[in-house]
Amino acid sequence: MRTVALAAALLTSIATALPAAASADPRLTTASPAAEGTAPAPLDPAPLDPAPLDPAQPTATPTAPPAADQPLTEPEPEVVPEPEPAPEGADAPSAPTDVPAIAALEMPPQGYNGEVRGAVGAWAGFANGRIPASVMCSPAWATRHLFRCDANRALAELNAAYRSAFGVNLSLTSSYRSYDEQVRLKQLKPTLAATPGTSNHGWGLAVDLGGGVQNFGSPQHNWMRANANRFGFFHPRWAQINGSLPEAWHWEYAGAVASGRTDQARGLAMELTRTQPWDGVAERACLGDLWQRASRWDRAAAGAGDLRGIPQLSMSALYGSRWATSSAATTYLQNPQTQIERGLAAVTDRFAGPCRALTGIPMAKVRHPYLSAATVPQGTPVTLRATTYGTLHWKLEVTDARTNVVLHRSSGTAVEGGPGVEATWNGRTLTGKVVGTGPYRFTVTGTDGHSGTPVAPWSGVVGVTGSQVPPVVAAAPLVGDLRFVPITPARVLDTRPEAQSVGPASRLDVVVAGVHGVPADAKAVALNVTAVSPAGPTHLRAWPAGRPIPNSSVLNTDQNRSATAAGVAVGVGGQGKVSLYNDAGSAHLVVDVTGYWTTAGGVGYGALAEPARVLDTRTTGVVPAPGAPVTVPVAGRAGVPADATAVVVNVTSARSRGNGNVAVVPQGRAVTTSTVNHLPGNDVANHATVALRNGRLDVHAAGGTGHVVVDVVGWYGPGGAARFTPIQPTRAIDTRGTGVPVGPADTLTVPVVASTGIPRDAVAAAVTLTATRQSAAATYLTTWGTGAERPGTSVLNTGHGRDQANLAIVRLGEGGSADVYNNAGTTDVVLDVTGYFRRP
Numbered sequence: 040m041r042t043v044a045l046a047a048a049l050l051t052s053i054a055t056a057l058p059a060a061a062s063a064d065p066r067l068t069t070a071s072p073a074a075e076g077t078a079p080a081p082l083d084p085a086p087l088d089p090a091p092l093d094p095a096q097p098t099a100t101p102t103a104p105p106a107a108d109q110p111l112t113e114p115e116p117e118v119v120p121e122p123e124p125a126p127e128g129a130d131a132p133s134a135p136t137d138v139p140a141i142a143a144l145e146m147p148p149q150g151y152n153g154e155v156r157g158a159v160g161a162w163a164g165f166a167n168g169r170i171p172a173s174v175m176c177s178p179a180w181a182t183r184h185l186f187r188c189d190a191n192r193a194l195a196e197l198n199a200a201y202r203s204a205f206g207v208n209l210s211l212t213s214s215y216r217s218y219d220e221q222v223r224l225k226q227l228k229p230t231l232a233a234t235p236g237t238s239n240h241g242w243g244l245a246v247d248l249g250g251g252v253q254n255f256g257s258p259q260h261n262w263m264r265a266n267a268n269r270f271g272f273f274h275p276r277w278a279q280i281n282g283s284l285p286e287a288w289h290w291e292y293a294g295a296v297a298s299g300r301t302d303q304a305r306g307l308a309m310e311l312t313r314t315q316p317w318d319g320v321a322e323r324a325c326l327g328d329l330w331q332r333a334s335r336w337d338r339a340a341a342g343a344g345d346l347r348g349i350p351q352l353s354m355s356a357l358y359g360s361r362w363a364t365s366s367a368a369t370t371y372l373q374n375p376q377t378q379i380e381r382g383l384a385a386v387t388d389r390f391a392g393p394c395r396a397l398t399g400i401p402m403a404k405v406r407h408p409y410l411s412a413a414t415v416p417q418g419t420p421v422t423l424r425a426t427t428y429g430t431l432h433w434k435l436e437v438t439d440a441r442t443n444v445v446l447h448r449s450s451g452t453a454v455e456g457g458p459g460v461e462a463t464w465n466g467r468t469l470t471g472k473v474v475g476t477g478p479y480r481f482t483v484t485g486t487d488g489h490s491g492t493p494v495a496p497w498s499g500v501v502g503v504t505g506s507q508v509p510p511v512v513a514a515a516p517l518v519g520d521l522r523f524v525p526i527t528p529a530r531v532l533d534t535r536p537e538a539q540s541v542g543p544a545s546r547l548d549v550v551v552a553g554v555h556g557v558p559a560d561a562k563a564v565a566l567n568v569t570a571v572s573p574a575g576p577t578h579l580r581a582w583p584a585g586r587p588i589p590n591s592s593v594l595n596t597d598q599n600r601s602a603t604a605a606g607v608a609v610g611v612g613g614q615g616k617v618s619l620y621n622d623a624g625s626a627h628l629v630v631d632v633t634g635y636w637t638t639a640g641g642v643g644y645g646a647l648a649e650p651a652r653v654l655d656t657r658t659t660g661v662v663p664a665p666g667a668p669v670t671v672p673v674a675g676r677a678g679v680p681a682d683a684t685a686v687v688v689n690v691t692s693a694r695s696r697g698n699g700n701v702a703v704v705p706q707g708r709a710v711t712t713s714t715v716n717h718l719p720g721n722d723v724a725n726h727a728t729v730a731l732r733n734g735r736l737d738v739h740a741a742g743g744t745g746h747v748v749v750d751v752v753g754w755y756g757p758g759g760a761a762r763f764t765p766i767q768p769t770r771a772i773d774t775r776g777t778g779v780p781v782g783p784a785d786t787l788t789v790p791v792v793a794s795t796g797i798p799r800d801a802v803a804a805a806v807t808l809t810a811t812r813q814s815a816a817a818t819y820l821t822t823w824g825t826g827a828e829r830p831g832t833s834v835l836n837t838g839h840g841r842d843q844a845n846l847a848i849v850r851l852g853e854g855g856s857a858d859v860y861n862n863a864g865t866t867d868v869v870l871d872v873t874g875y876f877r878r879p
Contacts, residue, residue: 144255144256144280145256145261146255146256146260146261146264146280147261147264147265148264149264149265149267149268149273149274149279150268150297151268151273151293151296151297152273152274152275152276152279153273153275153276153277153291153293155293155296155370155373155374156370156374157370157374157376157377158293158294158296158297158374158376159239159242159244159245159291159292159293160239160242160244160376161242162187162242162310162311162376163310163311163313163314164313164314165242166218166236167218167236167237167238167241167242168216168217168218168219168220168221168235168236168238168241169217169218169241170215170241170242170243172185174188174313175187175188175191175215175243176188176191176192177191178191178194178195178198178211179195180198180208181208181211184211184213184214184215184246185214185215185243186214186215186243186244186246186292187242187243187244187292187310188306188310189294189303189306189307189309189310190243190244190271190292190294192306193270193271193272193292193294193298193303193306194209194246194270194272194292196270197209197266197267197270197272200266200270201259201262201263204262205258205259205262207250209248209250209252210248210249210250210252211246211247211248211249212247212248212249212253212288213240213245213246213247214240214243214245214246214247215240215241215242215243216238216240216241217241218235218236218241221233221235221236221238221240221241222235231284239291244291244292244293245289245290245291245292246272246289246290246291246292247286247288247289247290248263248288248290249288252287252288252290253287253288254287255280255285255287260287263290267290267297268297268298269298270298271292271293271294271295271296271297271298271300271303272290272291272292272293272297273290273291273293273297274289274290274291275289275291294306294307294375295307295338295375296373296374296375301335301336301337302336304336304337304338304349304375304379305327305330305336307375307376307379308326308327308330308336308349308379308383309323309326309327311376311379311380311383312326312383314383315383315387315392316387317387317391317392317393321394322392322393322394323393325392325393325394325396325397326386326393328393328397329386329393329396329397330349330350330382333349333350333351334348334349334350334351336349337349338372338373338374338375338378339372345362347371347372348371348372348378348382349375349378349379349382350378350379350381350382350383350385350386352378352381352382352385354368354371357371357381358371388404389401389402389404389428390402391404391492400429400489401428401429401455402428402429402487402492402494403427403428403429403430403431403432403485403486403487403488403489403494404427404428404429404431404494404495405425405427405431405433405460405483405485405494405495405497406425406426406427406428407425407426408423408424408425408460408483408497408499409423409424409425410422410423410481410499410501411423411424412501413501413502414501414502414503414504415466415501415502415503415504416503416504416505417466417473417474417475417476417503417504417505418466418467418473419466419503420463420464420465420466421463421464421466421481421501422461422462422463422464423435423460423461423462423463423464423481423483423499424459424460424461425453425459425460425461425483425497426453426455426459426460427453427454427455427459427460428455429455429487429488429489430452430453430454430455430487430488430489431452431453431454431460431485431486431487431488431494432450432451432452432485432486432488433450433451433452433453433460433483433484433485434448434449434450434483434484434485435447435448435449435450435460435462435481435482435483436448436481436482436484437464437479437480437481437482438479438480438482439474439477439478439479439480439535439538439540440477440478440479440480440500441477441478441540441571441572441627442535442538442571442572442627444535444536444537444538445469446464446467446468446469446474446479446538447464447465447469448469449462452488454488460483464479464481466503468537468538470537472537472538472539474503474538474539474540475503475507475534475538475539475540475541475542475625476503476504476505476506476540476541476542476543476545476625477502477503477538477540477542477574477625478500478501478502478503478574479500479501479502479503479538480498480499480500481498481499481500481501482496482497482498483496483497483498484496504542505542506542506543506544506545507541507542507545507546507547508544508545508546509546509547509548511584511585512548512584512585512612512613512614512616513585513613513614514583514584514585514586514612514613515583515584515585515611515612515613515614517562517583517610517764517765517766517767518562518638518764519762519763519764519765520638520762520763520764520877520879521562521563521636521637521638521641521762521763521764521765522636522637522638522640522641522642522643522762522763523565523634523635523636523641523642523643523644523685523728523755523763524634524635524636524637524640524641524642525633525634525684525685525728525729525730525731525755526555526556526557526632526633526634526635526730527556527704527705527708527730528567528631528632528633528702528704528711528712528729529554529555529556529631529632529711529712530555530629530630530631530711530712531549531550531551531554531555531630531631531632532547532549532628532629532630533627533628533629533630534547534627534628534629535571535627535629540625540626540627540628541619541621541625541626541627541628542621542624542625543577543621543622543623543624543625544620544621544622544623545620545621546588546618546619546620547618547619547620547621547628548584548614548616548617548618548619549616549617549618549619549630550614550615550616551564551566551611551615551616551617551630551632552564552611552615552616552635553615555632557632557635558635558637559615560637560638560639561611561615561635561636561637562610562611562635562636562637562638562765563608563609563610563611563635563636563763563765563874564608564609564611564617564632564634564635564636565606565607565608565632565633565634565635565636565727565728566581566606566607566608566609566617566630566631566632566633567604567605567606567607567630567631567632567633567712567713567714567725567727568581568593568594568604568605568606568607568619568628568629568630569602569603569604569605569628569629569630569631569713569716570594570596570602570603570621570626570627570628571601571602571626571627571628571629572601572602572626572627573596573597573598573600573603573624573625573626574598574623574624574625574626575597575598575623575624576595576596576597576598576623576624576842577595577596577597577621577622577623577624577626578592578594578595578596578622578842578844579592579593579594579596579605579619579620579621579622579628580592580593580618580619580620580622580768581593581607581609581617581618581619581620581768581873582609582610582612582617582618582767582768583609583610583611583612583613583617583618583765583767584612584613584614584616584617584618585612585613585614585616585618586612586618586767587767588618588620589767589768589769589871590770591768591769591770591807591869591871591873592622592807592809592844592869592871593605593607593768593807593844593846593871593873594844595809595811595842595843595844596626596842597841597842598624599841600716600718600841601698601716602698602700602716603716603718603723604700604713604714604715604716604725605725605726605807605844605845605846606725606726606727606728606845606846607807607846607873608728608763608765608805608846608848608873608874609765609768609873609874610765610766610767610874611635617630631712631713633727633728633729633730634685634728634730636763636765642684642755642756642757642759643755643756643758643759643760643761643762644687644753644754644755644759644760644761644762644763644803644848644876645680645753645754645755645756645758645759645760645761646752646753646761646802646803646848646850646876647677647678647679647751647752647753647754648678648827649823649827649828649830649831649832650689650750650751650752650830650832651676651677651678651679651750651751652748652749652750652751652832653671653672653673653676653677653749653750653751654669654671654738654747654748654749655746655748655749656669656746656747656748657693657746657748662740662744662745662746662747663701663738663739663740663747664740664744665739665740665741668737668738668739668740669737669738669747670706670735670736670737670738671735671736671737671738671749672734672735673686673731673734673735673736673751674731674734674735675734677751679751679754680754680756680758681734682756682757682758683731683734683754683755683756684730684731684755684756685728685729685730685731685754685755685756686728686729686731686736686751686753686754686755687726687727687728687751687752687753687754687755687848688703688726688727688728688729688736688749688750688751688752689724689725689726689749689750689752689832689833689834689845689847690703690714690715690724690725690726690727690738690747690748690749691715691722691723691724691747691748691749691750691833691836692715692716692717692718692722692723692724692745692746692747693722693745693746693747693748694720694721694722694745694746695717695718695719695720695742695743695744695745696719696720696743696744696745697717697719697742697743697744698716698717698719698742698743699716699717699740699741699742699743699745700713700714700715700716700717700740700741700742701713701714701715701717701738701739701740701741701747702714702738702739702740702741703727703729703736703737703738703739703749704729704736704737704739705729705730705731705732705735705736705737706731706732706733706735706736706737707732707733707737708732708737710739710741713741714727714729715727717742717743717745719743721817721836721838721841722817722819722836723836723843724833724834724835724836724845725845725846726752726834726845726846726847726848728755736749750832752847752848753803753848760878761802761803761876761877761878762876762877762878762879763805763874763875763876764874764875764876764877765873765874766795766797766872766873766874766875768807768871768872768873769795769796769871769872770794770869770870770871770872771789771790771791771794771795771806771870771871771872772787772789772794772868772869772870773867773868773869773870774787774867774868774869775811775812775867775869780812780865780866780867780868781859781861781865781866781867781868782861782865783815783861783862783863783864783865784860784861784862784863785860785861786829786858786859786860786861787858787859787860787861787868788825788856788857788858788859789856789857789858789859789870790854790855790856791804791806791849791851791855791856791857791870791872792851792854792855792856793854793855793856795872797855797872797875798875798877799855800877800878801851801855801875801876801877802850802851802876802877802878803848803849803850803851803875803876804848804849804851804857804872804874804875804876805846805847805848805872805873805874805875805876806822806846806847806848806849806857806870806871806872806873807844807845807846807847807869807870807871807873808820808822808834808835808844808845808846808847808859808868808869808870809842809843809844809868809869809870809871810835810837810842810843810844810861810866810867810868810869811842811866811867811869812865812866812867813837813838813839813840813841813864813865813866814839814864814865814866815838815839815862815863815864815865815866816838816839816864817836817837817838817863818836818837818838818861818862818863818864818866819833819834819835819836819837819862820833820834820835820837820859820860820861820862820866820868821833821834821835821859821860822834822847822849822857822858822859822860822870823849823850823852823857823858824849824850824851824852824853824856824857824858825851825852825853825854825856825857825858826852826853827850827852829858829860833862834847835847837866839864844869848876857870
């Protein structure tokens with residue numbers, strides 16, 4: 040009685056494991072239970088044609104297949120020569136010339152003719168014609184052929200009976216066909232062969248037979264029609280003599296659908312367990328016991344209420360309350376494979392495997408998780424609720440989905456039918472700050488209360504929306520003719536640790552003076568600004584805090600770039616701050632300072648006549664790696680004075696193999712910032728001002744490997760005569776407004792002085808050069824003073840679909856102008872000025 044009660048409990052628990060699916064179609068028709076679950080009746084004592092094919096062979100007694108629910112064993116075949124293989128691609132031997140007229144043929148009826156949809160088709164997740172030979176089996180008498188293993192066992196039984204009747208083995212001419220074989224056959228027989236990828240031969244469930252079976256009305260063919268169903272095989276209606284494509288030789292395996300044998304349903308299940316995470320010898324044995332108790336592996340088994348089929352699942356849970364009129368439910372009741380697949384999913388979902396299912400104790404699992412909102416404004420609480428199977432000791436973490444920074448932790452115990460998982464996040468960090476905009480991930484983990492086994496985690500994402508627009512600070516006057524003081528790069532802002540990402544149309548004021556070695560009276564700063572994990576296409580603007588937002592940008596990026604950096608030379612505004620504006624979506628921002636301009640102390644700037652390449656690992660072969668920087672001597676070479684204290688460089692990451700960054704720092708200094716971020720598979724550059732130590736730079740790399748190019752465009756030192764004056768960022772040119780982009784190998788002259796109002800005696804300008812609407816997959820831009828020879832180095836690397844900006848300190852040439860060269864395709868060019876250099 041205990042066993043019966045346990046089995047009943049198992050049936051009820053598994054029955055509710057799957058969600059309902061609505062349908063409504065023709066009324067159910069099911070096979071008679073009397074025809075199910077039984078072994079085939081003994082074969083007729085002789086073939087339908089009483090005369091054996093070979094008169095010399097004695098009449099043999101047919102062998103019945105094993106009884107249902109008994110282990111299958113392949114019979115030991117007689118040593119009979121294997122038939123000669125058919126020609127490559129042939130379906131069967133050529134038809135004989137003495138076939139009687141169709142009207143004169145007498146053939147016995149076949150009980151099952153392929154009426155159940157899906158009985159022959161995909162299995163265990165394999166694609167048609169792409170099933171590994173390692174998961175299939177070969178007949179002992181025809182080893183070049185392959186079948187699904189349960190079909191192969193049934194074929195061995197069929198062959199034993201056939202051999203008893205005719206004294207020879209079945210002659211196999213075709214079995215499993217790979218996709219490539221199907222393609223070749225379609226080329227040979229375009230009107231007869233199935234479209235590649237659709238043939239039932241591609242499932243290892245079809246066989247073509249010779250030896251007389253290929254002839255309609257022959258004794259061998261008639262014997263197959265009378266007996267094949269008993270072993271799970273059948274002759275499809277389309278291939279029958281009056282079918283749409285008569286093929287006497289073509290037979291297929293439907294297993295229990297054709298035979299009614301429960302052992303064949305069980306054999307099918309053991310092939311389908313390959314898709315389950317628990318598949319193995321022990322679990323397969325447990326599955327056999329589990330469904331033996333539930334239904335005796337009978338596809339027509341009817342249990343309490345609406346429990347049906349081999350796994351005894353609830354029909355209303357599967358197909359809704361109107362399941363009795365559902366065509367999908369009809370197919371389920373007729374097809375053991377459908378029942379087994381749904382049953383395996385239920386066992387895995389509720390018990391994590393058949394052995395656990397035999398105990399009747401569900402494996403703990405988070406079920407029906409529900410978040411109170413998909414998106415919320417900043418600072419709004421979000422609640423997670425969920426039910427569970429079994430007893431679950433759960434933990435909830437809320438993290439920034441882009442950085443994995445943990446913002447909330449809670450835990451508890453949930454019990455099936457009792458208290459579930461419930462926790463509320465208040466929209467703040469662990470330190471109480473309201474988080475910025477962007478995606479935040481809820482992740483539930485836990486352990487099973489019975490075994491302590493970790494359960495499968497669940498996660499969902501909530502979007503936090505909003506914009507940040509703090510009060511505008513009072514402006515500070517911009518001061519000119521400044522000298523530069525380099526410092527070891529220092530980080531003044533990183534929104535990631537406290538999840539303070541910046542939303543759309545948002546402004547963030549960053550303190551840059553009076554921190555990290557920058558004095559409170561600094562008048563301008565050299566920054567490296569990085570946008571990390573942007574939600575979509577956007578641009579950043581930078582300007583002295585307190586002043587109006589400029590119509591110019593310093594950085595362009597999009598969701599396909601994990602991080603994008605840009606150098607900025609900008610005046611210090613009110614309260615020692617610089618303002619940053621994010622145009623669209625949300626992004627994390629990182630700001631590093633590499634030096635400052637001041638009226639007290641410092642050194643002047645000297646521009647090189649043309650950029651000097653001081654490092655190109657593509658030619659040296661020495662690539663920087665984590666913990667192994669490349670040291671580059673700079674002072675005293677390529678026009679840089681020996682007493683230079685800092686240099687202005689353009690650093691290019693070339694064709695990196697993954698995300699990461701390059702950091703250029705004074706020799707021997709620790710790396711706490713980055714200079715340029717990799718864009719895997721592409722070239723990307725950034726302008727930076729870097730202090731020298733012992734006249735040298737160290738080039739570090741992190742993340743994906745790639746080449747690095749460093750070009751020096753100018754220097755700071757005692758001999759530098761030019762002084763810097765920051766201005767409110769001003770646009771000098773935007774070719775999108777003219778409708779005339781810069782063409783391939785074409786040069787655009789930009790009247791910098793005339794278009795921005797900077798003094799005529801300016802010798803160089805700090806500009807942001809932006810490329811957009813590029814037609815070429817890859818191109819580069821460079822800029823130099825008008826009238827001079829174009830340098831052999833680039834300022835900016837880009838390509839189609841990637842707006843790219845970079846800072847440049849460009850010498851001004853004739854008429855206070857600068858030239859911009861585009862290498863390939865057409866490109867629209869935008870040039871904004873943030874300051875200028877002149878000799879006092």
